[in-house]
Amino acid sequence: MAYSFRIGHGYDVHRLVEGRRLIMGGVEIPFETGLLGHSDADVLVHAVCDALLGAAKLRDIGALFPDTDPQYENVDSIDKLLSRIVVLLKGLGYQIGNIDATVIAQAPKMSPYIDQMCRNIAKCCRIGEDCVSVKATTGEGLGFSGRGEGIAAHAVCLLYREDER
């Protein structure tokens, strides 16, 4: 059996503001500010979505789910956006090999929540928890993330599918 492999990369940033919840990888993290966006602004899940879409050459999250469409207002990014992308990929015969992501946030500390983020993403993608990795780093006080103005996330993924004979 022969397989084709495709890698993808995703990157997203959301601004931290007062009066919003901080949702990261489907986990609500208690913090004085939260991420601003049209959806729940789950920056980690958005980076994962874009990595998966990029690997399959399916444009990006904004092309699929426009931020002018009221149906995506405050939407749960795992349940409503990532899950739709997983169905799209399955329809094209793709399987997700693994996902690796990095969150860049000066604060809050992500480490207590990382395992739950991996579980949430893995469950939605219908892959094992061992196939999803989430890491975090501070901005070392540098740039917008270092100043606590926002949070960024990068993700890479591997897709594979069986070649047609």
Ligand SMILES: Nc1ccn([C@@H]2O[C@H](COP(=O)(O)O)[C@@H](O)[C@H]2O)c(=O)n1
């Ligand atoms: N928001 C964050 C940032 C970092 N971590 C953890 O702390 C470690 C040290 O961070 P550096 O910026 O000095 O690399 C990092 O390896 C993470 O484990 C975190 O939990 N939340």
Ligand SMILES: C[C@@]1(CO)OP(=O)(O)OP(=O)(O)OC[C@H]1O
């Ligand atoms: C997810 C969408 C849609 O609700 O909105 P946002 O939460 O603003 O997120 P962004 O990463 O800017 O881009 C994709 C959008 O279309």
